[in-house]
Amino acid sequence: WLEKHSTIQSNVIKMAIAGTLAGLLSSFVVTPVELLKIRMQSQNKLSTIKKDDDASPQSYDNELDCARSIVKNEGWNVLFFHGLGITIIREIPSFAFYFVAYGLLAKSAMADVLGGNAAPLVFGAMAGWAMWIPTYPIDIVKTIVQVQTRERGKKKELLSSRQITAKMYRAGGIRAFFDGLEPKLARAAVKHAVTFWVYEVLMGFLRPSN
Numbered sequence: 001w002l003e004k005h006s007t008i009q010s011n012v013i014k015m016a017i018a019g020t021l022a023g024l025l026s027s028f029v030v031t032p033v034e035l036l037k038i039r040m041q042s043q044n045k046l047s048t049i050k051k052d053d054d055a056s057p058q059s060y061d062n063e064l065d066c067a068r069s070i071v072k073n074e075g076w077n078v079l080f081f082h083g084l085g086i087t088i089i090r091e092i093p094s095f096a097f098y099f100v101a102y103g104l105l106a107k108s109a110m111a112d113v114l115g116g117n118a119a120p121l122v123f124g125a126m127a128g129w130a131m132w133i134p135t136y137p138i139d140i141v142k143t144i145v146q147v148q149t150r151e152r153g154k155k156k157e158l159l160s161s162r163q164i165t166a167k168m169y170r171a172g173g174i175r176a177f178f179d180g181l182e183p184k185l186a187r188a189a190v191k192h193a194v195t196f197w198v199y200e201v202l203m204g205f206l207r208p209s210n
Contacts, residue, residue, distance in 0.1 A: 011107075015099040022093035022111035027088040032080050032182040034087070036144045039070070073151045080127050083146040086161045094131045102196060116200070124196030128188035136184065137177035141165055 016110055043060055070079045099159035105123040122167070132139075141164050148158045159167070168176045 011103065012100055015103040016096045019096035019099035020092050022099070023091035023093070024088060026095070027084060027091045028080075030091065031082070031084045031087045034142075035070070035079065035146050036066050038143055039066050039149075042147050060107055074149065075152055083142055085140065086142045086145055092141055094135040095145035096117075097134060098127050098131040098192075106194050110119070117197075120196040120200040121193040124193040125189035128192030129185055131192070132184055132188050133181070134182050140177055140179070141168070144168075 040060055040063060060069060067079060074082075102123055105126060106119070111119045111123070141161050144159075144164050145161055150156045150158055172179075
């Protein structure tokens with residue numbers, strides 16, 4: 001669409017715009033999905049450490065049960081919008097970095113050296129790293145935002161993203177924002193390498209041959 005309807009000449013800017021819009025739109029889908037994932041993953045841990053009477057631990061049988069519990073105890077708005085703001089803040093730059101990194105690498109001299117089969121694997125992994133390294137601290141804060149619960153009608157104050165960031169920095173400095181980065185990068189490398197390899201294979205079949 002940008003090729004046909006804009007006067008922007010820079011491919012980098014076009015890729016960044018595409019990534020920005022993709023990140024913005026995906027946030028509305030990612031927010032409830034990741035809320036369920038975070039609540040499911042944290043339930044056992046929270047059950048052992050929570051001592052606040054206002055935050056009784058929840059136990060979920062599956063994702064559907066988790067969603068029902070959130071709607072019942074916290075409301076529909078929490079299921080779909082709790083953590084949306086910081087998710088958008090994470091997704092926009094991460095997808096911009098992702099698209100730009102892969103686009104530039106795919107057009108670099110390395111593409112010819114690696115060949116058509118290896119290049120998508122290597123460049124996909126590198127794009128995944130470019131996506132996660134700069135935005136990982138935001139993801140850490142987002143996780144803490146979404147794990148917080150407050151039942152309807154109760155006055156418990158939830159920490160804001162800014163308060164969580166300040167609290168983490170006081171407790172652990174900059175390193176606190178990169179805890180667990182290594183396994184995340186390992187997962188990202190595999191996931192995005194396979195993603196782009198499959199993409200390039202499928203596009204090879206779908207592109208019209210000259």
